[in-house]
Amino acid sequence: MSKKLLTLMLSLALMALAACGSSDSTNSDNGEGNGDDWPDTFIFGLLPTEDQEELTKRYEPMVEYLEEYLEIDVEIYNATNYTALIEAMSNGHIHGSSFGPFSYLLAHERANGEAFAIPVDVEDGSLDDAFYYAQMITLEEYGIDSLADVEGKSLAYADPASTSGHLFPKAMLINELGLTMDNVDEFPSDVVFSGSHEASLHSVLNGDVHVAGVCSSCIERVFERVDDHENFEQLKVFHQSEPIPGGPYVISGDLPQSFRDKVKEAFLEMKNSEKGMEFLEANGYLGGYFEVDHETYNVVQETADALDMSPEDLLN
16 A cells, blocks of 8 residues: 555544534533433432322323433432432432422532522513512501611511511611621510511501511402501511512533523423423413523622521521
């Protein structure tokens, strides 16, 4: 064999190898199809908030939809609590899950979790429908128009673990009045926990307390049950938080970017699928999913910082 012919054959072989390498790289990077670095099975974590068998059955349409969309197997992983979910994501035992706003912060910190989508329960809704507010309410007759006016007045929170009925209202007092965790509960004349947002609403209407911290959407749902109360027309919101995002769907940031993008795309497109809609309707997510990211939860992080909440506190 001549030297020229051998050189030509080697050149052609190298070009063919380069072309193959380029093709494989494109497939893995752009998320088209199943990249070589994708997991063989997408494992999604759930909290058993109800009977485990019923919950798993309710999520079957989501599993079927994702398997078709991602072209890989999908499994459900049942955990006992958020701590177990975070540990499972940190160890690579699950790839995705849903979290509450505060537990997401811990999943982000400890398991490199990334918020990517949020469900909306309003048909033909928008991302705005995934947010709510912490509100401070009172009656007109008390002459309370600002947070500063809460000084020396009685104040009701819903529950110690309530995001909008305790944590956010307390953080508003700290951030906007320059109070601290050491003296914030001494600013009102008295602080009580009513047990629920509706109970706090009744406490204000009945004159048991001057002020209450409540969830905007929670009390709006019960207005029709109290609109005949003699003080209902006096009820007013005198302060409101920034919009609070609901709990996000989260994926491990340790997974390939192409896979993370494909999973996000699958959830955002779910309402366009018959099988996807079966899942959404069964879970009350009539508006489907909308995109969020970590910055969406800055307001939650700021609240945790104001309350000097430790990682353990975030889950309690």
